Amino acid sequence: MDRLDAMRLFTRIVELGSFTAAADDRNLPRATVTHTIKRLETRLGTQLLRRTTRRVHATQDGEAYYSHCIRLLAEMDAVEADFREATVQPRGRLRIDVPVQMARLWLIPALPAFFARYPSLELDIGTSDRFVDLLREGVDCVLRVGKLPDSGLVGRRVGTIEQLTVASATYVRKQGLPQTLADLEKGHYAVNWSSPTTHRSEPLEFMVGRKRREVSMPGHVTVSSVEAYLACCEAGLGVAQFPRYRAAEGLANGTLRQILPATPPPSLPVTVLYPPHRQMPARLRAFVDWLVEIMAKQF
Known part of the structure; x- marks a missing residue:
């Protein structure tokens, strides 16, 4: 595993708080994850992660390294995005979370048209009204109704509900x-x-x-x-x-x-929330724009 992949793996462990969850998220064997982090700590000469019985936490050095990783990876993603052709179809998998009734009444019935437009995208759909920690749970965006607490997420209003x-x-x-x-x-x-x-x-x-x-x-x-x-x-x-x-x-x-x-x-606002990105992934941008489009037809 090269250094960039190791950095991406490390950031997912910090965000998810678990070696196992990060392994599942990156589709890697648990042993590969453990070995990669050991090599990373050896190369840096410091302990990055502290393991407890319930969760993995970053050490002080780990927090500093995490901040550098996030910045460097975002810059790398932005550079690569600048060189992609605009005509390339968005592809990949998105994890989203939507209130149950909104998913049943509006989102899911519209999905055939979505996949006809974006055949290379896949959706992993959760249905709940609970607070979702997008970074730690690996969720790309959520649709929420009502007043929202200050979370540091980017919010885009898609409508209001009577x-x-x-x-x-x-x-x-x-x-x-x-x-x-x-x-x-x-x-x-x-x-x-x-x-x-x-x-x-x-x-x-x-x-x-x-x-x-x-x-x-x-x-x-x-x-x-x-x-x-x-x-x-x-x-x-x-x-x-x-x-x-x-x-x-x-x-x-x-x-x-x-x-x-x-x-x-x-009336209640309807908002789609997603983490701030210096360069928003094309698959997420496509889904958010489509979500705004279909929700505008409902309200």
């Missing part, structure tokens, strides 16, 4: 249908949502004209999973707020009722 306030038909029969926000604050319950990143329960939000108003309500349950949030609402445990596409089926079959349509929740 939200609704809803409750189950069973809940409305029992608690009544509120006509105003004041009604909602008297004698009603919410399915409380706890952010997976901040672990704090978040209030319901409403747009009163152009002003945003927060309403904190008591609740019997607090959840941090989108599927659990919907299930609790459908079970009659309280009022909840969803993107329209998540509530559409329940509204159509009558199991959910819309509440306070005159003061809807604020």
